[in-house]
Amino acid sequence: MTTLLEPTSSQDQGxxxxxxxxxxxAHLPEIAARSAEAEAARAxxxxxxxxxxEAGVFRMALPKAWGGEQLDLVDAARVVQEISRADGSTGWTVQAASMAWFFVRSLPQETLEKEVFGDGADLMLRGAIAPKGKATPVEGGYRLSGRWPLASGSFTPDWMLAGFVVEGAPPLPDGRPDMRVALIRxxxxxxxxxxEAVGLRATQSTDFTMDDVFVPERFTGPLVGDNNIPAPFYxxxxxxxxxxxxxxxxxxxxxxxDDLAELAAAKRPAFNPRVVIGEDPVFQEKFAELHLRTAALNALLEQTGxxxxxxxxxxxxxTSLEWFSYTGGHQHIHHEGIRILNxxxxLSGSAGLYSSNPMQRRWRDVRCVSQHVAGNNGSLRKLGAVLSGQGDAR
Incomplete structure (x- = not known):
């Protein structure tokens, strides 16, 4: 495997x-070897x-005070990236479960510290932050019903996460409805x-439903609220x-x-079998360009993160410039990433089309990831507004 710019780490953790x-x-070879099996099994x-x-990936972003590893966002991303190099579905499963705790940071600290993490941080979380649920206030909490999509995770979770709207509640000061988040068993x-999707097929990003489930008030918090998780990332x-x-x-x-490099060393053009495609100067120049464009995306994430x-x-x-450079970078990486993979x-020709070639699975996986709201968040426009002197666009 060749990487032009090896990411740095604040802890030299690699x-x-x-x-x-x-x-x-230590587990990457097995993850790669079983990627086709995972896709076929949809898990x-x-x-x-x-x-x-056991390696700690699902607790890697949680605070040390609660038994987590407390990696910062860049070091945690590096872990996800190396797993995704072996298999995209496994990488997505890890990122979804390890990062989902960010969205329950507004729950009361006593609830989080004693009732959620009281026995340690080695917990698995699934769910959906989108406020698809409807809740009716009752004594001590809410009665919650709804259907939520895209709850990634091919595992049995310890907790579920669900966003919801409180019915009958007055609007918030900014005019939005009262949206909250809950932890549920x-x-x-x-x-x-x-x-049943085009990519990320092993992630089990299924829908889930609840029907009139009681959720205690202390297991809920504002969808966008204060942070009660004691680590800087949150x-x-x-x-x-x-x-x-x-x-x-x-x-x-x-x-x-990596797949294309292997192909370039072995594939011979049908009408010029005396050479392999890696000897073609046109291929060489284009391959170098794709490596450099990928390295530039790596550097963008590293720097802004x-x-x-x-x-x-x-x-x-x-600052607004710093924040929108970071979130606008997400938008750019999502869009440029699928362009590079196209x-x-x-360049792979017909060889890349066969289901036996992992390249086509990576292509489909990135097509799925690039559809996510994180890559279509409007931040490039906001960054442009800041850069063009139109003030703070937050």
Whole structure:
């Protein structure tokens, strides 16, 4: 595997076998070898989920005070990226479960500290933050019903996450409805087998439903509210988790470039079988360009992520320029990533079309990731407004 710019790490974690990334690297060959099996089964193999859980990936962003690893957003993204280089569905499963805790940061700290994390941070979370549920206030909490899509995770969770709107509540000061988020036990929901998608097929990003489920008030918080999780990452503005989405794309890109390098060393053009395609100067120039464009995306995530994380560590808010460079970077990486993979597929010729070639799976996986709201968030427009002197566009 060749990477032009090796990402840096604030903890040099990749060279330490006791770090999350060091532990994960021991499992990457098996993840890659079983990627086709995972897609066919529409689930990441249970043995891989168990191994990754033991490696600490599902607690990697949680605070050390509660038993987590407390990686910052860039180091956590690097873990996701390396897993995604082996298999996109596994990378997506890890990013979804490990980052979902960000969206319950507004729950009361006593609830989080004692009732959720009282026995440690080695927990699995699934759910959907979109406020698709409707809740009626009752004594001590809410009666919650609804149907939520895209609850990624081919595992049995310890907790479910669900966004909802409080019916009959007055609008918030900014005019939006009263939207909240809840933690619920998995036995209170019904999973529906709805995930038949073009890519990320092993993620089990299914729908789930609830019907008149009682949720205690203390297990809810404002959808956009104050942070009660004691780690700097959680103090960042809403949508801070986009780096992990970028990481899935970048990992799949690097994996596809690896696939193309193998193909270039072996494939011979039908009408010129004396050479392999890697000897073609036109191919060589285009292949180099794709590597450089991918390296540029890596550098963009690393640089903008470090800037906003440094602000969080200092207890400060990023400036508008810093924040929209980071979130606008998500939008650019999502769109440029699928463009690069389209060109990788073109260079592969007919070889890339066969289901036996992992390149086409990476292509489909990135097509799915690039549809996510994290990559279609309007931040490029807001960044342009700041850059053109139109003031703070938040």
């Amino acid at each position: 060279n330490d076998s006791s770090s999350v990334l060091g532990r994960v690297r 990441v193999p249970a043995e891989i989920i168990t191994a990754l859980r 998995p036995e209170q929901v019904t999973f529906l087998d709805t995930w 103090g960042l503005p809403y949508t801070a988790t986009g780096a992990s989405h970028d990481a899935v794309i970048l990992g799949c890109l690097e994996g596809a470039l 470090r800037v906003v994380m440094d602000r969080a560590l200092a207890g400060e808010e990023p 060109e990788v597929m073109t």
